[in-house]
Amino acid sequence: MIYISHRGNLTGPNPKQENKIKYIEAAMNEGFLVEIDTWTKQKPFNKNKSFYEGWSLYLGHDKPERKIKRALLDRDKLICHAKDFRTLLNLLNTESVHCFYNEEEPFALTSMGFVWLSTPYPKNDDSLNYKNTILMSKDLGKEWYGLPITHYRKFGGICSDYIQLVRETLNGSSKRS
Numbered sequence: 001m002i003y004i005s006h007r008g009n010l011t012g013p014n015p016k017q018e019n020k021i022k023y024i025e026a027a028m029n030e031g032f033l034v035e036i037d038t039w040t041k042q043k044p045f046n047k048n049k050s051f052y053e054g055w056s057l058y059l060g061h062d063k064p065e066r067k068i069k070r071a072l073l074d075r076d077k078l079i080c081h082a083k084d085f086r087t088l089l090n091l092l093n094t095e096s097v098h099c100f101y102n103e104e105e106p107f108a109l110t111s112m113g114f115v116w117l118s119t120p121y122p123k124n125d126d127s128l129n130y131k132n133t134i135l136m137s138k139d140l141g142k143e144w145y146g147l148p149i150t151h152y153r154k155f156g157g158i159c160s161d162y163i164q165l166v167r168e169t170l171n172g173s174s175k176r177s
Contacts, residue, residue: 001170002157004079005032006138007061009161013138019059020066028077032167035136035159038073038080038099039064040087055090073097079110079159110134114156130154141165 005027007018017023019037027034040055041064057073058064060083073080073094080099082088091099092111100116102108108116115133124147134157141162144152152158153170160166 001153001155002134003032003163003167004134004157004159005034005163006136006159006161007036008034010164011162012142013161015061019061021059021068021072024078027163028075030164032163033077033079033157035079035081037061037083038087038091039083040090070094124148124151131156133157134159136160141169 005024008014008020008023008027009018010027010030010032014023024034024036036059039058039060041058042055057068057070059066059068072078073091074096076096076098078098080091080097082091082099082101085101088099088101091097098110098112100108100110102116102118106117106119108118110116113132116136117130117133118136131154133155135152135155136159138161140152140158140160142165149169152166158166158170
């Protein structure tokens with residue numbers, strides 16, 4: 001099971017800290033992968049630079065807010081949510097970056113071959129194989145949607161704002177198990 005912090009959150013949403021480097025690193029130091037919101041902006045044209053080098057990278061949920069260095073994305077504990085199509089194309093030009101793009105779609109395919117399932121309550125269907133699926137459910141941990149804990153153990157990974165509680169519960173160290 002892969003446990004993924006949503007924007008650096010471990011115990012609930014914290015909009016003032018989400019997508020900030022120190023917050024993200026704190027979640028990684030606790031052993032979690034982190035889903036971050038990424039954007040690109042075009043730099044002035046320079047014919048001597050590659051397509052990717054012609055862009056600046058930013059973190060931010062609703063808009064590009066904090067400029068970051070490209071090297072930050074080389075960490076294997078990050079999953080980049082490209083917030084627009086242009087950003088996705090730039091991220092896909094870098095082999096080491098795990099990324100995906102979606103807006104309102106119920107699922108997307110990540111660059112590393114996982115299905116990113118965006119739903120708070122996935123079907124409890126034993127005929128489905130979820131081992132290559134990451135469930136994105138921001139409130140999971142706070143809310144379990146009436147489904148048994150064993151259902152959530154079928155997934156290859158879970159991303160939540162309450163990921164610390166999710167990990168404790170699924171690993172059996174919580175009262176909920």
